Amino acid sequence: MEFSYFIYQLIIGLSYSMLLFLIASGLTIIFGLLNIPNFAHGALYMLGAYFTYFFLHSLPGVSFGIALVLAVVSVGLIGAFLEYVPLRKIYERSHALQLLMTFSFILILDDATKYFAGTDFLSIAIPKLMDGSITLPGDREMPVYSIFIIACGLVVAYLLWLGLYKTRLGKLVQAGTANKEMLSALGINVPRLFTLVFILGSVLAGLGGGLAGPLKAVSVGMGETVIITIFAIVIVGGVGSLKGAFIASILVGELNTFGVVFFPSFAMAFTYILVIVVLLTKPEGLFRTK
């Protein structure tokens, strides 16, 4: 295989990886600090896409960027409600119960979406500025929107890194992920910290959904199709580890891309072989800090 084709597929894979990272980063932060496996993360991702569509088509003269911001804020508010009202009552309960509750959120949010938006597929156009592609050597096209997704992923990764390692709040999140009792012993307002982190995670899910909008059929259930891959990434990277989610997203995205290109009939298996190998050799994930 030509080297240029290899590089080309690497970039194609990276654009998938970065979309996965946007969604996985939110889930891993929530899972790490709040210690709940939030299955509803996929539903929040779906809402990000629906809200983007809604704002883009119902407010006159709104650009994709503004619609996306409004959508992200809306999903953040829904996340705040979910954490503040039902979720915080069950932090001390078993994972099975938490899973059941977050799974109920999916069904409720899916049905609510069906009620308000119907079951027809909705389509968000790629913003005019980013429509089209640039031609790479070998007459290969690279869509501008895919490059934009890569840029978004890298920027969000950088901002999250800054926030997590360079701010007081971020240090508290890190400390809480490692040892929750210590935080409350030190007089930190833990419930408020939990709410903030859940909102942040929801915002990231919404951002992922809004950015995925132009690449997907916006539909009820789109969250369920992505959530398993996202959980695989969080497990491989190590629950609560941002760096882990970043590396694991790249691994999963590239494995999928190169799998399809070179071993199409096994493409699906690679991600899960990776999960099994990590679970057997490093059960705590690649980068878990505990």
Next chain:
Amino acid sequence: MAKKQITRREFVKVVGSGALVAGAATFGVPTLLRAANKPIKFGQLNTTSGIMASQGVPAMRAAQIAQDIINQAGGIMGRKLELVQEDDQVKPSVGVRKFRKLVLEDKVDFVFGTNSSGVGLACVPLANEFKKIFISTSMSDKYTGANCSPYVFRIGESTCMASKASAYCMVANAPTVKKWAGINPDYVFGRESWDFFKQGMKDKNHPVEYVKESFSPFGCQDYKPYITALLESKADGVFTSLWTGDLINFVKQAKPFGFFDKVKAFVNNTTAVATSIGLGNEMVPFWGEARYYPFYRDSELNRQYISMYQKKFGGYPAADTGAECFASVVALKLAIEKAGTTDTPKVIAALEGLEFEVPEGKKWIRPEDHSGIDEVVLLGKFHHDPKYPFWVYDPKTYFTVPGKEIAMPLSQTGCKMAKP
């Protein structure tokens, strides 16, 4: 005190005689007379949740329109038609459970539906076990193949018909395209579609070269590697049996690569109109085949179907499976009337060879293998026409194939029909 006792006695008497009357109504009157007032129940299985809800919800609605039309005209032999609709969640295990529920709890007389052959084929053993007629609205040729059953029918176009029609259309409309590739969903429908497409090319003795074949998982999230691999193969023509959500995702992700400029012919064998609606202005000019296309046939029934659907639900009844559900209800109604009873073996006999009209045209049920065959199968190339709310076929490109020409020949089905 005494007064009270009398009242109680009278009360008991009244209730007692009431029970007697009710008892007489239940046991005394011949069963036949009671049955005359009971509605005839049709059980329906389609997918109304998850990513395939966009196909299943309209399927339920289309059946409701058929129910309305029939009941407004006096029902079936004077009895009301009652639909019992269940969500199969596009999962075989759920479909099987709901099939049992329909038969055992709801006591339906007949069952029809399914959006995916994966679900429908899983229900076939139950139809045999319960000796209930099951009319499939999904497309596999396996319903009518070596494992065909007297209880099982496939009402509409099969994978074979849809894929061969696509090939015939390309031979006629894109004869210079010789390098073909395929992108199909990785399960029975996608694999069969690709094989039948190639078979169709062979039928026409059209010399083509297959430069790439790819199968993507159902519900695939990222089509970019498939798209780049297809482009790298330098195929001039691409055949796909991706459907609804998957096809929309594929088109949306392929468009920025200039895919539809580089590939000279792109043809899809299913759910084309639903895809066009889902894509809106993002639609691209590809060749599509749909089991139901609202704007082709000018008939009283088609006009009534569209207008009733629009009035009740809004929008066009464009989902493929919807038309097949409508057809299933109509076929059962006609067969029951022809048989003069809901008795299963007699209704089976009445369904065999039945010719009837549905919104998309005339249908015939081939008696030997229970395969529903449309008079014509239609393809067209999508274009933008401001008269319609979504891209429609350019009427100049209408391409029709008689259903009998592309149905799997009886000699190849492997079906040996048993007696019910």
